[in-house]
Amino acid sequence: METQRLDKILASTGRFSRKEARNLIRGGRLLVDGKPVRDPSAKFDPEGVRLTADGEDIAYRRTTWVMLNKPAGYLSATEDRHGPTVLELLPPELRNLFPVGRLDKDTVGLLLLTNDGALAHTLLSPRHHVEKVYEARVSGRLTDADVTAFREGLTLSDGLQCLPAALEILSAGDAESLCRVTVREGKFHQVRRMLGERGNTVLSLERIRMGNLPLDTSLGRGSFRFLTEEEVENLGIFS
Ligand code: URA
Numbered sequence: 183m184e185t186q187r188l189d190k191i192l193a194s195t196g197r198f199s200r201k202e203a204r205n206l207i208r209g210g211r212l213l214v215d216g217k218p219v220r221d222p223s224a225k226f227d228p229e230g231v232r233l234t235a236d237g238e239d240i241a242y243r244r245t246t247w248v249m250l251n252k253p254a255g256y257l258s259a260t261e262d263r264h265g266p267t268v269l270e271l272l273p274p275e276l277r278n279l280f281p282v283g284r285l286d287k288d289t290v291g292l293l294l295l296t297n298d299g300a301l302a303h304t305l306l307s308p309r310h311h312v313e314k315v316y317e318a319r320v321s322g323r324l325t326d327a328d329v330t331a332f333r334e335g336l337t338l339s340d341g342l343q344c345l346p347a348a349l350e351i352l353s354a355g356d357a358e359s360l361c362r363v364t365v366r367e368g369k370f371h372q373v374r375r376m377l378g379e380r381g382n383t384v385l386s387l388e389r390i391r392m393g394n395l396p397l398d399t400s401l402g403r404g405s406f407r408f409l410t411e412e413e414v415e416n417l418g419i420f421s
Pocket of ligand 1: 372
């Protein structure tokens with residue numbers, strides 16, 4: 183593998199920001215193969231060295247995975263002239279990541295970002311039918327007839343045939359209802375269109391799970407954290 187700057191290698195583990203990594207290195211607290219290296223710009227092959235910070239082994243990760251609790255108003259894109267993108271919610275050293283699929287500008291909740299093209303592609307591939315779970319507040323009353331229609335697979339007015347999906351009614355009122363929708367595909371505006379087809383306009387939409395990974399509810403809107411090694415491993419195992 184190509185050599186990389188030491189501060190970059192450390193920051194890519196997700197345990198330190200680039201600045202923290204630099205301070206750690208300059209302070210002589212980082213050992214490379216057992217010897218302190220105090221120059222953050224010194225280059226090494228990340229897979230060919232053993233790094234120890236404050237006496238603890240640091241596992242190098244070739245890929246970076248981040249879970250963002252997306253707020254409304256941000257575009258799931260790497261660049262866009264029509265408004266701020268989710269990358270602006272990440273520190274500069276993580277702006278090389280890309281979103282795994284898209285949430286609409288006004289959809290909130292779980293959005294993964296990564297530089298792992300292969301696993302991202304697998305997660306998004308229609309062949310794998312990875313579950314995506316949303317909570318939606320909609321206009322009007324949802325009924326058992328809607329649950330059945332989702333289960334049987336809706337055909338939208340534009341002809342799109344949806345796969346069978348699960349609709350769980352959390353509360354139903356004449357003016358508004360709350361529901362949980364589980365889909366196994368990811369067509370453009372899919373959940374909004376499915377609920378719209380049944381006569382219910384989506385008032386707010388939040389993604390709460392992707393595959394077997396739930397949104398970490400301790401993350402405030404607009405906050406992110408790195409996935410753990412275990413979470414990344416589990417991402418590749420589809421239920
Ligand atoms: N379905 C939608 O309609 N919008 C989203 O952002 C995600 C799923």
